[in-house]
Amino acid sequence: MPRLNGGEIIARYLEREGVEYLVGIPGHGSTNLLDAFNESKVEVIQPRHEQGAVHLADGYARACGDPLAVFTSIGPGATNTVTGAATAYVDSIPMVIFTGAPQTHEYGQGILQEIDRQNPGDFPRVMDPVTKQSFVVDDVERLPRILRRAFQIATTGRPGPVHIDVPMDVQGAAADVEIPDPAHSRSHSRPGGDAESIAAAADLLADADRPVIVAGGGCMLAEAWDEVQTLAEHLTAPVLSTFQSKGILPEDHDLFVGYAGWIGSTAGNELATSADVVLAIGCRFSDLQTSSFEPGVSFEIPPTKLVHVDIDPNEIGKNYPVDVGIQGDAKVVTRELYDELSTRLDPVPTADNEYYDEIQRRWAEWKAMLDDRQTDDVPMSISRALGSLREALPRDGLVVSSAGQPQETVHPEFPVYGPRQNISCGGFSTMGFGVSAAIGAKLARPEKPVVDVEGDGSFQMCMEEVACAVEHDIDVTWLVVNNHGWKSIRNLQVDKYGWDRVLDTEFTEETDTDYVQMADAFNVGYTKRVVRPENLTEALSAAIDHDGPAFVEAVVEPDNPDSGAIVTGEWDLADLEET
Known part of the structure; x- marks a missing residue:
């Protein structure tokens, strides 16, 4: 030895x-x-x-x-x-x-x-x-x-x-x-589900008229993307994802319907609430995803029957009662469900299928709502900035985001087309996360372009990590959407208590950071400040093509309702009691 x-x-x-x-x-x-x-x-x-x-x-x-x-x-x-x-x-x-x-x-x-x-x-x-x-x-x-x-x-x-x-x-x-x-x-196998529970779940899914699949972060961790897509296509069931599973199904797939919850898609919330069976795989059912458990807003469980699959038994039945709870690996159990379901039900056709037609109609309505947000107003909206990023970023590129307004817009509005292409903090909602998480993502997948979308407030919490990327010559692009302040929380105060009760730090022209000078001071090789939206796609394309760290600041609107998010659900935040 x-x-x-x-x-x-x-x-x-x-x-x-x-x-x-x-x-x-x-x-x-x-x-x-x-x-x-x-x-x-x-x-x-x-x-x-x-x-x-x-x-x-x-x-x-x-x-x-x-x-x-x-x-x-x-x-x-x-x-x-x-x-x-x-x-x-x-x-x-x-x-x-x-x-x-x-x-x-x-x-x-x-x-x-x-x-x-x-x-x-x-x-x-x-x-x-x-x-x-x-x-x-x-x-x-x-x-x-x-x-x-x-x-x-x-x-x-x-x-x-x-x-x-x-x-x-x-x-x-x-x-x-x-x-x-x-x-x-190491274990050389993954845990599957109990055979009786798999059979019971397959019976429910085979009999369902309006099944919905909620694929959570456990599907991404288990690399279950192929299994989820195969099962969804067999059932012709719409698929909802979460913060942690964005990309589990390509977002231009005809069965992808977005997300449920506070900032979920209209299609996601409407289909989830009207489902007769929900199959949740590796999903925690958090407050943001469920509209704080308010019945009929994002889910209606019961009377909707719930099949809940998770490797952690503590999650099963924690927030919603289950009809069938299956402890096991998301990849293995989803494959088992497909195998069992195939003996009970032929692939559900899309032709002459009213449910499929409804899925397409509801998704088209949501997409039209997003398209209406792509205006050339100055200052531009975060939605418009993300539209330019989607044009500039190759289909297989990675997008990273931290907590706050950018994440609340990236999650429902920025389409990704494959697994592990969306890197974002979820349950702990950590500001500044993306500044260095993007460096890690690039180290893991050096052949893919990586862009981190940060608000100016979030970026300042960890902006020193730009120096790390420069030192090690890591080819990351940062897109800072600058609305001059911590506007998510300010707007929350406005909504709850009114403008006269706001306690907030306003980043004025005199006190705000010059982010391009900051990036230049860190020796970032490409820097650009963009005010007019029609110039942003070109700037982002140049940043992504640049060999080395790059930085783009997009000046966005400082004041907008709901911090720029499309609020389709609810979120329960306790209000002050009258004294």
Whole structure:
């Protein structure tokens, strides 16, 4: 057995896992770990903030399905990862996060950057709610086993981030160890559904007159896009996707009908509420997707019968009662449902099919509504900016977005045509996510163009990561739609309480950031500010064609109802009670 120190064990194991990149910022608490990567095949990417490191790993995993490793120092470097870890945890995105920790012989002595007042070396408790598991390596000889377990937990079942706290002396300590083979700790099959439940679900679907399929993020994680399309085409059932499954069906497919919920499509909400059977696959039924569970707005369950498939049994029946609940992998169970359904029902024809005709009519009405938003008004709308981006971005390009107005417009209005072409934070709704997630997406799929759409407020939260892309020459384009402020929240205050009760920061001409000067200061190779919408497609095409980081600012309207989104459902936000 080779004699290796802790850092070398981590480097060798990441190589065996096939991890391409280790992402993070060096600190005194990680120097022993990092030294080993001078001789490693794993490339080290250094962002400008630890939150950005986690978002980069997150974007990478969403784009290709594989995990990266993140490293940080002890103390604030470690705590800076929490928002990124929470974002990944809520959306079930795999990664392993290494943080530095006090020397084992000094635990509880309050050494520099230790959290110790309640428990010695207490940082792992901070990570407990936002990771699948948090490990502490108290002995270098235990490190290989912990590494094996960490990647096994991160990538199997319902995926998610895993945390490993590595004390500084453990990073430097040496031992005679064997580096485990990851293949020996992985399941070599995926869990299917219970046969009786599959049969019961097939009976419901075969008898349904108005079936609807809701394909959630679990379908994307399980790579179930072919299975979902095959089943939908057999049933001639409309398919709704969610934030995390956008692209599960090409959005020009005749059975794609958009989304349900607060900013869902009219077609999606109308078809979902009138369904007699809903098949939900890998779907959480969140408040935004369900119009805060208000009956008859986005779903009507019951009387609509629900077949709910999920690898996590805690999601089944959590928010809606189920007629058939099936625990299992989305890809396997969808294939099983198709096989069972095929013995009961021939493919449903589209000709002389009133339900199919209704699907086409409702989708055409929604598309006409979107087309009406493509005006040449100045300042332009975010919808108009996205229309130009769709013209400039090749069909197989990736679009990335963070929380706020751009995401609320990208999600329902910007069509994508394949899986993993939409990279967006979902359940944690994290501002600034896309700035570095786009870098990760490009590293995962270097042959595809990647464009991140950010609001000016969101972009400023993580804009330092532009420097990371420039340093490593990563070919990402940022499109900042600048409406001079945090208008999503301002408009929410206006809607709830009126203009006289608004507390907001208005970014005026005198105080607003000059984003092009900012990008120039970061040495971005192509920069452009666009005011007139007819000039935007050309600017975006040039940015996408540029070999290296590129930046385009589109000046968009500062004031619009509902922050530019088309609100077709409801969202329950508690109002003030009268006093």
